[in-house]
Amino acid sequence: MATQNPATGITGTTVPAENLTKKTRIGESIIQGILFICGAISILTTVGIVYILGTESLNFFTRTNWSDTNKRVIVDTSAATTVLETAESGSPVAVGDTIRLQDEIMLITAIDGTLVSVTRGLEGTEIKEHRAGITLERASQVNPLDLITSTNWTPQLGNFGMWPLILATIMTSLIAMFVALPVGLATAIYLSEYASDKARSTLKPILEVLAGIPTVVYGYFALTFMTPLLRNIFGDQTVSIFNTASAGIVVGILIIPLVTSMSEDALHAVPDSLRQAAYGLGATKLETSLRIVVPAALSGITAAFVVAISRAVGETMVVAIAAGSGPKNFTLGEDSLFSYILNPFESAETMTGHIVRISGGDLSYDSIDYNSIFAIGLVLFLMTLSLNVMSRRIVEKYREVYE
Amino acid sequence: MTDEQNYYPEGAELDEQIQKRHRGGTFWRTLFQASTIIGILALTALLYNIINETFGTVAVQNRVEPDKLILDLAEDRILNAPNTDSSENDNILVDSLDDDPYGISFFGYAYYTENSDRLKLLQVDGVEATAENVANGLYPLSRFLYMYTTEEVLLENQAASIYLNYLLTNINREIGEIGYFPVSDSTLSASQIAWVQNSGFDLQPGQWATISPAGLEGNVNIAGSSTVFPVADAFADLIAAEGFAANVDVQSVGSTAGFRAFCVDETADIATASRPIQPGEYQTCRDNFLRPIELRIGIDALAVVVSEENDFLTDITPDELALIFTTAENWSDVNPAWPDQPINRYIPGADSGTLDFFVETIFPAELETLSRETLIQILQANITVGRGRNLERQQRFFADGFAFDDPDLFNEACAGEDPPTGCTRRVRDLENVYALVNQEIVQPDVMQAWTLVESIFNQEEIAAITAEEYPYAELEFRSWLTPEFLVTPQSSTPEFAGVRTAILGSLWVVAITILFSSRWGSRRRFTWKSMRLRTG
Numbered sequence: 001m002a003t004q005n006p007a008t009g010i011t012g013t014t015v016p017a018e019n020l021t022k023k024t025r026i027g028e029s030i031i032q033g034i035l036f037i038c039g040a041i042s043i044l045t046t047v048g049i050v051y052i053l054g055t056e057s058l059n060f061f062t063r064t065n066w067s068d069t070n071k072r073v074i075v076d077t078s079a080a081t082t083v084l085e086t087a088e089s090g091s092p093v094a095v096g097d098t099i100r101l102q103d104e105i106m107l108i109t110a111i112d113g114t115l116v117s118v119t120r121g122l123e124g125t126e127i128k129e130h131r132a133g134i135t136l137e138r139a140s141q142v143n144p145l146d147l148i149t150s151t152n153w154t155p156q157l158g159n160f161g162m163w164p165l166i167l168a169t170i171m172t173s174l175i176a177m178f179v180a181l182p183v184g185l186a187t188a189i190y191l192s193e194y195a196s197d198k199a200r201s202t203l204k205p206i207l208e209v210l211a212g213i214p215t216v217v218y219g220y221f222a223l224t225f226m227t228p229l230l231r232n233i234f235g236d237q238t239v240s241i242f243n244t245a246s247a248g249i250v251v252g253i254l255i256i257p258l259v260t261s262m263s264e265d266a267l268h269a270v271p272d273s274l275r276q277a278a279y280g281l282g283a284t285k286l287e288t289s290l291r292i293v294v295p296a297a298l299s300g301i302t303a304a305f306v307v308a309i310s311r312a313v314g315e316t317m318v319v320a321i322a323a324g325s326g327p328k329n330f331t332l333g334e335d336s337l338f339s340y341i342l343n344p345f346e347s348a349e350t351m352t353g354h355i356v357r358i359s360g361g362d363l364s365y366d367s368i369d370y371n372s373i374f375a376i377g378l379v380l381f382l383m384t385l386s387l388n389v390m391s392r393r394i395v396e397k398y399r400e401v402y403e
Numbered sequence: 404m405t406d407e408q409n410y411y412p413e414g415a416e417l418d419e420q421i422q423k424r425h426r427g428g429t430f431w432r433t434l435f436q437a438s439t440i441i442g443i444l445a446l447t448a449l450l451y452n453i454i455n456e457t458f459g460t461v462a463v464q465n466r467v468e469p470d471k472l473i474l475d476l477a478e479d480r481i482l483n484a485p486n487t488d489s490s491e492n493d494n495i496l497v498d499s500l501d502d503d504p505y506g507i508s509f510f511g512y513a514y515y516t517e518n519s520d521r522l523k524l525l526q527v528d529g530v531e532a533t534a535e536n537v538a539n540g541l542y543p544l545s546r547f548l549y550m551y552t553t554e555e556v557l558l559e560n561q562a563a564s565i566y567l568n569y570l571l572t573n574i575n576r577e578i579g580e581i582g583y584f585p586v587s588d589s590t591l592s593a594s595q596i597a598w599v600q601n602s603g604f605d606l607q608p609g610q611w612a613t614i615s616p617a618g619l620e621g622n623v624n625i626a627g628s629s630t631v632f633p634v635a636d637a638f639a640d641l642i643a644a645e646g647f648a649a650n651v652d653v654q655s656v657g658s659t660a661g662f663r664a665f666c667v668d669e670t671a672d673i674a675t676a677s678r679p680i681q682p683g684e685y686q687t688c689r690d691n692f693l694r695p696i697e698l699r700i701g702i703d704a705l706a707v708v709v710s711e712e713n714d715f716l717t718d719i720t721p722d723e724l725a726l727i728f729t730t731a732e733n734w735s736d737v738n739p740a741w742p743d744q745p746i747n748r749y750i751p752g753a754d755s756g757t758l759d760f761f762v763e764t765i766f767p768a769e770l771e772t773l774s775r776e777t778l779i780q781i782l783q784a785n786i787t788v789g790r791g792r793n794l795e796r797q798q799r800f801f802a803d804g805f806a807f808d809d810p811d812l813f814n815e816a817c818a819g820e821d822p823p824t825g826c827t828r829r830v831r832d833l834e835n836v837y838a839l840v841n842q843e844i845v846q847p848d849v850m851q852a853w854t855l856v857e858s859i860f861n862q863e864e865i866a867a868i869t870a871e872e873y874p875y876a877e878l879e880f881r882s883w884l885t886p887e888f889l890v891t892p893q894s895s896t897p898e899f900a901g902v903r904t905a906i907l908g909s910l911w912v913v914a915i916t917i918l919f920s921s922r923w924g925s926r927r928r929f930t931w932k933s934m935r936l937r938t939g
Binding site: 070182183184186187189190191194195203206207209210213217218219221224225253256258260284285286288396 | 425427428431432434435436437439440441442443446448449452453458838900
């Protein structure tokens, strides 16, 4: 249909207005859906892991552990009696304790010398006759305070102090940090600021080979190379075959490429104009690198450090192989602080190493050992989570945005 | 006073400051470079460590010597050959052979000398058994006679020590009388040096002193070979005549029992033997903290004899002997010139060291050169039927027969619902059977392993340790990473272990990971280039 514009006199054809709103394209929405599902799966997986960790750890804290009191019932008990005649020997029981005689669970209501009054047949257990000579078992639960107040980790014996494991983890991680952070950062500065393009393109892939080697190989590297080296330097008497120093150093070597790679990326991202400006003000290359570029890239470098620390804390195979195969239980005040508890040349078992060793054996479901590894896992998770949160905070706080 | 804020150095001061800043710069630059090098060094150390542990010298000792397998087999064939009479009593052999023109026999030289009027001694390879030929090692059928003792005995039992001193002084003069051959002078002085080094007497190796045995008291217990018995016994009489007051007890129980009394029960001070101590026996001794000292005291020669009435034989070769005592039925089968008459074989019994020795000399063969059938025979003789059946169910030995099983049983198994793999897979080839013999019977054990660096720089020390600790072990250079390592499944013995199953497992995990993380999880299209394996 031809129309004419009355003002200009130009004639044209009018076209019906096209609908420009979004057209539904079936293929696209399917793809979107798939992408959403993928994202949801990864989030749900994380949630699932946290859920399992939580519930299993809860089991650990709420489960009833039966420990033998070595106190015998010295007279046969019929189904009708509510007073048990017990021997004097064995560990004492108290009013309010839940006890177990064979399969029958009872609650102690009163104690008169060796006579113990009980309510019988609790928790749906069958009231039965019991012969003399059977020992009482007392119910106990894991006290969450034990985790941080006790210094002895032997779950089968009812000792739940997590310090030996935590200390070992902290020690290996610290040693790894002392190796990886200075070396990694210095390497990153060299590669980013000093090395020629050719040198960088050769050296960086070589360093990244270190990251591609399976950690179990690093474990045997620690055991068959680093430990003998340390023993040669410090003496066989000083250095145990399994020790945290060797494991820590090798974990450090393992994360050097991580620190280097991430820090180098951060340094490289600093705009060249900053360097040029520094040179223009008469700064030397060193001054430019350390006073201009490194501070500018600080958030990236810090992020690299924190990721590296998380990696060191969570590192498993190296410490499982080289650090030791038993928690280094200690008693504060009795054991020397520096020659035993914090001695890096003694063997110790880290949290991850302990989980690997315990779950590598024949572990029956719902045993105390089984539950305990989830509690360790939860603590480990909290440690790495707080490190990650910290790294985000640091990154946000020190981020410098250019252009 | 200068204002710090606005002070700018000039001239020499400026130059100095610039230089200082440059020096600082160089220092830090070096430090940064050193850090990079540390990382690369760590990688180098890691690779070095892996390579160092992957290659190296190993001391390998066989559980069963391959030679022994072949000898057992040959001995079996000799004993089961037709027209064969065997007896532990050599006199019966002599009597039977006496009037049999088509008979042949072999036994200790001493018995021939006793009956030389009735028997005809054959030359072997054209060499006659004379004292000279035997001592030179020219006569093939000769063997050393041994005595074994230990350092502890020599130091603590003076009577035994002096007895051996007397024996080593006079042996070459007396042994001819007893019916054996003397050893060469160098062999005798080697035995004397062994005595000197371990007896605690103030002598240098090479020196020899005869110590008077007169008036010495104590006990000397000697046990072992019946072949050496006449020697030990004769010397007991000889030394007693010199005024030796100790009680010498010589027992003839056989070489093997002698070693048992010597190493295990420790009731014998001296073990006598007509063969060298075997690796297993040596190891038993070492397990009991004894180190046997070997003394070679004489040579026994086997006489291959025929009847005086035999008119066609004067010389014989080892190859002919091998045929005569095993597969040949008639003399003409061996040599067409000989009569077409059945061979009558008279041989010492299976328990005698003489038969062992004969077999050992006549049938030298390498395990590698044996045929598939012979190897299967060795397997049949040396592994349990149960194990054999098990192997046969995995893979057959013969297409039309069964090595370990009753044919009916095996047919039944193959006709069943779930037939074993042995029914369908092709039969084992020579290589496979050889590997089985090696793995099931010979069982080469790695006694000790050294790293590559040790293997290169401490060769002498390794050889010394091996000679001291594992004298029957052989040193060989081994790469633990071999093509077989990649394709064999895991095993509880490191020598036969491989990583095939582990590799397959890893590939499986990698495949599933790729499927989940790269194909669907990543927005980028999956390419091999984009794939980066991260381990941890």
